[in-house]
Amino acid sequence: LAKNPSLRYADTLDMARDLAEVAQWLPGGSPWLKGKAARNAQSTLTVAGNAPDEPYTGDFAYDEYTDYGRSAVSDVGRGVGGRRHNGPLLIFALALLVLGALALGEAAGVLPKINLGGTPAARFQAPGPVTYQGPLRKENGPDIHVPRALVPPTIDGDLSDWAGAQQWAVPGSYNTYIAPSQGVQPGGPTDISSMFNFAWDSDYFYISAVITDDVHVQTAATRGYNLYKGDDVEVWFDTDLASDFNVAGANGDDYQLGLSPGNFKELGPEAVFWNPDRLAARNKSVRVAAMPRPGGGYTLEAAVPWSALGKFRPEPGAAIGFAASAGDNDRPEQQVQELMMSTTPRLQYRQPFTFGNLFF
Numbered sequence: 001l002a003k004n005p006s007l008r009y010a011d012t013l014d015m016a017r018d019l020a021e022v023a024q025w026l027p028g029g030s031p032w033l034k035g036k037a038a039r040n041a042q043s044t045l046t047v048a049g050n051a052p053d054e055p056y057t058g059d060f061a062y063d064e065y066t067d068y069g070r071s072a073v074s075d076v077g078r079g080v081g082g083r084r085h086n087g088p089l090l091i092f093a094l095a096l097l098v099l100g101a102l103a104l105g106e107a108a109g110v111l112p113k114i115n116l117g118g119t120p121a122a123r124f125q126a127p128g129p130v131t132y133q134g135p136l137r138k139e140n141g142p143d144i145h146v147p148r149a150l151v152p153p154t155i156d157g158d159l160s161d162w163a164g165a166q167q168w169a170v171p172g173s174y175n176t177y178i179a180p181s182q183g184v185q186p187g188g189p190t191d192i193s194s195m196f197n198f199a200w201d202s203d204y205f206y207i208s209a210v211i212t213d214d215v216h217v218q219t220a221a222t223r224g225y226n227l228y229k230g231d232d233v234e235v236w237f238d239t240d241l242a243s244d245f246n247v248a249g250a251n252g253d254d255y256q257l258g259l260s261p262g263n264f265k266e267l268g269p270e271a272v273f274w275n276p277d278r279l280a281a282r283n284k285s286v287r288v289a290a291m292p293r294p295g296g297g298y299t300l301e302a303a304v305p306w307s308a309l310g311k312f313r314p315e316p317g318a319a320i321g322f323a324a325s326a327g328d329n330d331r332p333e334q335q336v337q338e339l340m341m342s343t344t345p346r347l348q349y350r351q352p353f354t355f356g357n358l359f360f
Contacts, residue, residue, distance in 0.1 A: 005244050006309040018094055118334040122163050123151045124199060125153055131317030134242035141344035141358040144322060148360075150200040153206055155301045157291035162208050165197045172196060172326050176341035176347045194326035194341050200314050200360055204303040209233050209260070213297040215330040218263045222335050228327050229335040233300055234258050238321025239312035250350040252276045256308055261290030261298045271302065275350060275351050282308050314360045323347050323359035
């Protein structure tokens with residue numbers, strides 16, 4: 001906990017070595033080391049040697065420890081009967097044992113990495129091998145492989161906690177829409193460009209986007225189900241890839257989510273689902289935040305609960321149909337989507353067969 005990083009442990013293995021030395025000096029005859037587990041006492045602490053979901057049962061009862069702690073401290077204070085037990089030493093020794101268990105659990109790969117200073121602990125786990133055996137869409141852009149979030153990113157628009165995930169970033173490099181009869185032409189990366197990162201855990205699908213844009217438009221008229229007529233991000237899920245492989249039309253397992261950054265003033269970020277329905281509760285379940293970028297554009301983060309996508313739950317190696325896009329409007333006086341840049345080249349509204357492939 002030292003404020004100076006040079007005074008902190010670089011990793012938990014160094015700390016474990018010191019703990020091993022300290023453990024040699026602990027009093028072997030202490031009652032709390034000899035106690036037995038209470039019949040109903042059980043801890044969920046996982047340590048080396050236990051299966052990840054197997055509870056660890058300690059070798060002392062919590063009620064025995066608390067009784068001993070009270071008597072030891074009171075006896076030291078009163079000098080009763082020549083007892084030499086030291087309450088602070090007991091607490092310190094117990095803390096060392098807990099830290100040692102955590103360190104050993106980390107070293108054995110049972111517990112996630114713990115950062116005590118020095119090199120930051122990994123926040124993302126690389127995607128594993130693909131286990132999906134069904135059909136895959138071809139020529140729909142690059143396959144997207146999504147890391148698992150070991151530490152949930154904070155949804156605040158600041159993408160600093162996505163460090164380490166850049167290797168799985170996906171650009172929105174395909175121009176999939178130009179507004180008809182608007183005389184609109186893409187102006188290159190200074191007009192609009194997008195870079196996306198995605199991650200997942202058992203509770204949420206996480207989205208981060210870096211949008212470059214020379215003119216930002218989000219007005220009172222481009223809110224709610226009209227947010228796509230201003231600058232926005234859209235994410236498309238086909239949670240049953242195999243059954244929708246050649247389906248020309250969306251159904252109950254196809255979800256389209258729109259994310260607005262707002263205007264960074266009185267209009268805050270918001271989220272709406274166009275498909276498969278337009279339920280206020282589903283919209284409100286999504287957390288979204290955004291920040292303006294120096295020089296134009298914005299960064300955006302969102303956390304989409306899996307409960308918002310029906311019964312689907314991710315598994316390592318599984319696949320879904322997927323796409324992401326960034327929409328652009330450079331004319332605040334008009335409500336119109338002028339351009340859309342996507343991760344897949346043929347993306348069309350309510351057409352899941354135009355989505356690409358995403359692997360967990």
